[in-house]
Amino acid sequence: MAKVRLRPETNNLYLDFSFRGKRCKEQTALKDTPANRRTLETFANRIKREMAKGTFDYRAFFPDSPRASQFDGDMQATPTAVATRSHASPDRGPSTPTLGQFAGTWYQENLPRWRQTHADTVEGTLHQHILPKLGEKPLAEITRADLLAFRAELGKQTGKGGGALSPSRINHIMTPLRMLMAEASERYEFLTPFRNIKPLRLPKLDIQPLSLDEVHRALGTVRKDWHPYLATRFFTGMRTGEINALEWKHIDFEQDLILIRQSIVKGKLENTKTDGSMRDIPMVPLVRNALLEQQKLVSEDCRWVFAQRNGDPINLVNFTNRVWHPLLRHLGLVPRRPYQTRHTAATLMLASGENPEWVARTLGHANTEMLFRVYSRYVPNLTRNDGKAFTGLVTASSMPTSSAARTKDAPHGTATPLSVLTRKQLEALVAQLQQQ
Known part of the structure; x- marks a missing residue:
């Protein structure tokens, strides 16, 4: 059984499992957070299921691993998952709906827990910024590069006052996209490309109280x-x-x-x-x-x-x-x-x-x-x-x-x-x- 473990010196998670009598450890760049653990546990469960069916293809799961060559030729299996060190691609990733198709489902599922004004803000953010740029892409094909390019483009847009969008505003636009991709990654079993993408740093709040x-x-x-x-x-x-x-x-x-x-x-x-x-x-x-x-x-x-x-x-x-x-x-x-x-x-x-x-x-x-x-x-x-x-x-x-x-x-x-x-x-x- 594949287990999620922590490497203390780096605070990164890794997978520990045995395959064909050999102990395998595959490193990831994921930090030890509850969200990353859930993502990796979902990935580990897929490995377990593939092993149980006898269809586990080491190279399909870990294409960049040096250990993959040891198991080449053991079986002819179709790639079934996203590698821990790379994002989904058309020839490796699972079949998923487009972001636009899933966005409606995600929005309706979260609507009961949101205040109406927040729901209106999220809906506006989706239709004004996110869907026009990423709505046609299958979820599993959205890469880290896509997200960084999208954020960089937001930085070139102008706000209501005519100036560039502030880092705070850009972070608020990226937040529903991050939440949407996190839910999709768990539901369709792929690694979210948002991992290790941190929000933009905000300038220190300078308050102006009266004496x-x-x-x-x-x-x-x-x-x-x-x-x-x-x-x-x-x-x-x-x-x-x-x-x-x-x-x-x-x-x-x-x-x-x-x-x-x-x-x-x-x-x-x-x-x-x-x-x-x-x-x-x-x-x-x-x-x-x-x-x-x-x-x-x-x-x-x-x-x-x-x-x-x-x-x-x-x-x-x-x-x-x-x-x-x-x-x-x-x-x-x-x-x-x-x-x-x-x-x-x-x-x-x-x-x-x-x-x-x-x-x-x-x-x-x-x-x-x-x-x-x-x-x-x-x-x-x-x-x-x-x-x-x-x-x-x-x-x-x-x-x-x-x-x-x-x-x-x-x-x-x-x-x-x-x-x-x-x-x-x-x-x-x-x-x-x-x-x-």
């Missing part, structure tokens, strides 16, 4: 009817789709919680992005006051917490063009997307000394990995885990500046920027507030 002083300048300048919306965004870190989909039934004033249960994506109301995104966000006093203020601004029969004048949820494009960008220009701040309010909340929570696990749960992250990767320079300590430090920080910033919040070198009457406060100064500030 606490800039946040309060913005809140003090924005039109009064937009104040509650911005305050909630700045001090909860909710995603745009989450806050725009917020209904009054999701506001628990008794427990001081905001219940994130749904999101608006491309104008459609859907479930949250992931299971981890379904969460309860604790309300700091500033957010509670903002929501109470918002209650007075909307009609009693409006289901949405933040709504336009016609009663519909906030429209992102309208808010961005008519409120957000004019506000930044008025304050003399660098232009940035409204999504930076989420990064602002994250950096303020971390800078206040909150435990990253609490911050991750509040933001709806599955773990703290992204926090340390994106916000690491904003983590002064890991001492707190209850939200009180964040509450103290944002509350203190709305009060007159005290001597505890100044550095020794700062001029009298000048507030110390958050970025230069030390851990001890932050803790002293919070302790002082808690005694008031």
Whole structure:
């Protein structure tokens, strides 16, 4: 029986089996991943079946192997599989449907587990990019070279803004193709040509959060009817789709919680992005006051917490063009997307000394990995885990500046920027507030 084994020094998988009384080891370039193991196990099972039938042709399975010559002439068998070191070809590979024929089946089989907006995106990607280039090719005949050429051609195309497609966009186009080929390779028993093709490297995310002083300048300048919306965004870190989909039934004033249960994506109301995104966000006093203020601004029969004048949820494009960008220009701040309010909340929570696990749960992250990767320079300590430090920080910033919040070198009457406060100064500030 052919077995899949691991070579520790290379972390590559290989096949170990006996044929005609001789032990054979055939190396592959496949790394030890669950997907690669499944692929190779499928291949090993084919070897087992061919051996059981007495039709196993060593050279047909391993045409590049030096050992194949030892078994030449043992039998006259028709090539039946794809070699571990080469891709399928018309004279060696199994008979498979074209990518276009299989794409419809694959799409329908996955439709029940996708959100509708994601399904629409996948369908658009298939019809706009993938099927025109690869739709007529049999699945087993698509080679690594075909995939690399397809990706290179994507890099020459222009996007909506007239510039070249970004590495992130190209990766998003390649993802459904990778998933489709992975399923096809298991179903039709050939090695996926995607192996060892890594996604394009993305530039490091450079966030542009506002400082606490800039946040309060913005809140003090924005039109009064937009104040509650911005305050909630700045001090909860909710995603745009989450806050725009917020209904009054999701506001628990008794427990001081905001219940994130749904999101608006491309104008459609859907479930949250992931299971981890379904969460309860604790309300700091500033957010509670903002929501109470918002209650007075909307009609009693409006289901949405933040709504336009016609009663519909906030429209992102309208808010961005008519409120957000004019506000930044008025304050003399660098232009940035409204999504930076989420990064602002994250950096303020971390800078206040909150435990990253609490911050991750509040933001709806599955773990703290992204926090340390994106916000690491904003983590002064890991001492707190209850939200009180964040509450103290944002509350203190709305009060007159005290001597505890100044550095020794700062001029009298000048507030110390958050970025230069030390851990001890932050803790002293919070302790002082808690005694008031």
